Amino acid sequence: xxxxxxxxxxxxxxxxxxxxxxxxxxxxxxxxxxxxxxxxxxxxxxxxxxxxxxxxxxxxxxxxxxxxxxxxxxxxxxxxxxxxxxxxxxxxxxxxxxxxxxxxxxxxxxxxxxxxxxxxxxxxxxxxxxxxxxxxxxxxxxxxxxxxxxxxxxxxxxxxxxxxxxxxxxxxxxxxxxxxxxxxxxxxxxxxxxxxxxxxxxxxxxxxxxxxxxxxxxxxxxxxxxxxxxxxxxxxxxxxxxxxxxxxxxxxxxxxxxxxxxxxxxxxxxxxxxxxxxxxxxxxxxxxxxxxxxxxxxxxxxxxxxxxxxxxxxxxxxxxxxxxxxxxxxxxxxxxxxxxxxxxxxxxxxxxxxxxxxxxxxxxxxxxxxxxxxxxxxxxxxxxxxxxxxxxxxxxxxxxxxxxxxxxxxxxxxxxxxxxxxxxxxxxxxxxxxxxx
Numbered sequence: 001x002x003x004x005x006x007x008x009x010x011x012x013x014x015x016x017x018x019x020x021x022x023x024x025x026x027x028x029x030x031x032x033x034x035x036x037x038x039x040x041x042x043x044x045x046x047x048x049x050x051x052x053x054x055x056x057x058x059x060x061x062x063x064x065x066x067x068x069x070x071x072x073x074x075x076x077x078x079x080x081x082x083x084x085x086x087x088x089x090x091x092x093x094x095x096x097x098x099x100x101x102x103x104x105x106x107x108x109x110x111x112x113x114x115x116x117x118x119x120x121x122x123x124x125x126x127x128x129x130x131x132x133x134x135x136x137x138x139x140x141x142x143x144x145x146x147x148x149x150x151x152x153x154x155x156x157x158x159x160x161x162x163x164x165x166x167x168x169x170x171x172x173x174x175x176x177x178x179x180x181x182x183x184x185x186x187x188x189x190x191x192x193x194x195x196x197x198x199x200x201x202x203x204x205x206x207x208x209x210x211x212x213x214x215x216x217x218x219x220x221x222x223x224x225x226x227x228x229x230x231x232x233x234x235x236x237x238x239x240x241x242x243x244x245x246x247x248x249x250x251x252x253x254x255x256x257x258x259x260x261x262x263x264x265x266x267x268x269x270x271x272x273x274x275x276x277x278x279x280x281x282x283x284x285x286x287x288x289x290x291x292x293x294x295x296x297x298x299x300x301x302x303x304x305x306x307x308x309x310x311x312x313x314x315x316x317x318x319x320x321x322x323x324x325x326x327x328x329x330x331x332x333x334x335x336x337x338x339x340x341x342x343x344x345x346x347x348x349x350x351x352x353x354x355x356x357x358x359x360x361x362x363x364x365x366x367x368x369x370x371x372x373x374x375x376x377x378x379x380x381x382x383x384x385x386x387x388x389x390x391x392x393x394x395x396x397x398x399x400x401x402x403x404x405x406x407x408x409x410x411x412x413x414x415x416x417x418x419x420x421x422x423x424x425x426x427x428x429x430x431x432x433x434x435x436x437x
Contacts, residue, residue, distance in 0.1 A: 020391045021421040023047040023104035023112045024367045026309035026344050028071075030245055030272045030289065032215060034122035034165065034189060035085045035098070040073045043102045043114065044309055044344055046367040048394060048423055051106035053079035060101050060371055075292060076311050076347075079104075085123035097122045112365075114145040120189070128165025128189040133158045134196065136171045139367055148196075155193075156181050159213065163190030168220070169196035170204050178223070178235065179209030179215075185238050187215045190245060194219040201250065208234040210271065217245040225253040233266025234281075234403060240268035248275040256280045257299040258321030260313055267396030282323050284315070300324040302350070304331040307342045315350035317401050329373050333359030341365045352376060357384035357400045357429075361415070364391040368398050375402035384429065387415045397426040420428075 025045035033039075043053050045068070055063040061083035071080040090096060100117040104200040112342050117219055133146035138354055141152035146161045151171055155178060158168040164187045170176055183191075193216060195204045204221045214237055221247070225234040234251050235244055244265065253262045257280045264278060264285040265271040271287030277294040284302040290310040295302050299321040303310050320327050329350055332340035343366040350373045363386070375382050384400055387408035392407065407417040 017318070020364070021047075022109040022365065023051050023106050024112040024342060024344060024365050024392070024394070025053070025063035025104045025112055026289075026342065027102065027113055027114060027117050028074055028076055028289065028291065028309060028311065029100075029117055029119075030188045030274070031118050032188065032190060032243075034120045034127050035083060036122050036125060038082050038084045038086075040082050041100060041117070041119075041394055042069075042074060042076065043070045043104070044076065044078045044311055044346060045104045046344065046346075046369060046394060047104065047106055048396075048425065049106050049108050050139055054103045055081050056101035056103075057083065057095070058090030058097070059101075062100075079084055083119070084122045088121045088123070090121065090124065093121055094226075095233070108148060111417055122243050129191075130248075131162050131166040132169060133162045133166065134169045134171050135173065135176070137176065138172060140171075143263075159183055159191060159193070159216075162191055164192055165216075166193065168193045170199070170305045170421050171196045172192070173199060173203035174415065175205045175207060177207045177209065178211050178218075179207070181211045181213045181216070183211075183213035185214045185241050187213070190215050190217040192217045192219055193221070195221065201248070206245045210236040210296065211244075212238055214242040216240055216248060218249050219247045220249065220281045222250045222252070224252050224254050226262040227262050228255055231263075231264045232259040233267055235269060236267035236269075237269040240270075242267075243270040243272070244275070246276060249273075250276055251278045252280040253282075253286070257282055257297055257319075258323060258421050259322050261300065283431075285352065298327075300327045301331045302327075302329050302353075302355075303345060304328075305343070306332075306334065306340045309344045309346075310348065311344070311346045313348045314350065317353055318350075318353040318355040319353060326359075327357040329355060329357040330359070330368070332358075332363040332366070334362060337362065338365055343367075344369075346370055348372075350374065356382045357405070358386070358398075359384065360386055361388040362390075363393055365393075367394045370395070371398045373398075373400045375400070377402070387410070389420070391423075393419075394423045395425070395427050396423075398429065399427065400429040403430065404432050406432055 065079040098119040103113040134151035134160040136151035136206045140151035142157040144150040282300040346369040384405040385406040
């Protein structure tokens, strides 16, 4: 018999208990930024009932946004409002902090408050270091002043001289290293590492490693790891309190995707990825925000983070190269049976993918919206499958081709799919073929 396809199909699976449904939302803002000019801060939020997003700054109401619109800063349709640093009295702010709150409030009485976002009002340009340190590995000397005419030699010294919030210019084309930069976790602001004026991303390659430094922002550079077997990462920080921001960077493994299980971030480093590309790695970037990013030629999971946002991304070419078993477009399997929660994947296209689609169990408070996944390979080789509990999950305009979608049910009922408030609207995917009698 022919498989069944769902087109513009809407379904509600509900347990007899009180509804667990509520809005799902995530910040689309990298924290710890210093604001000198008006800044559009936004939240990506979904619910299949009317709702609005209420913003506060330092506990005071700042805006109420009824409908999502295009934020030209992020190129994302979201609920956003403008923070104008000039409107604040610096003398009344504690350490120039702007603690920004957001709460998605629905007409049905449910709501969801996001964790507060920390930004800084820097309208006078006095926060953190303003230094720009030049780095020249060939001709620099670490005792130099760090100017263009008198550059330092090592990345460690350059970051140290730049200070908390400063900038490091990589002055010549070539290979640099991010291993053991140092600086620890006692940092408030982002320190930026980028090509010097006149150079581009094509000129600068940085070999990653355990940086030992929090709040490093790499901008317009290539970052690579050289893992030839086992498991490794491109970048890692101090510990799980460390964070790293990649803006318009390209990340790759030198030996390609087939030689090792490689990750962009390691050692529990909290990552933010805006623009750029991940290629020739095992996994896509597993991090807090992935926005406007290309993932190409990988061999494992494209998206698998917990409590995260991935928006306006493109995935091309996933192929199991023997490094991992059963790669997936998105995997929601927590360690030791833990729940995976508050995942938003929106506006994502995936083509040429020899992988499973949506794989997971114990998923809650998550949304998958406007996603197209085209899988290739032998018939019935790949599947999308959910088992165990699922609570408050919305699949909206998800189209999966080339594989079956299974709501798992076992003969002994161990691990049966047990949904509460799972909604499927406007989707198209293939259900299992009935067995022949």
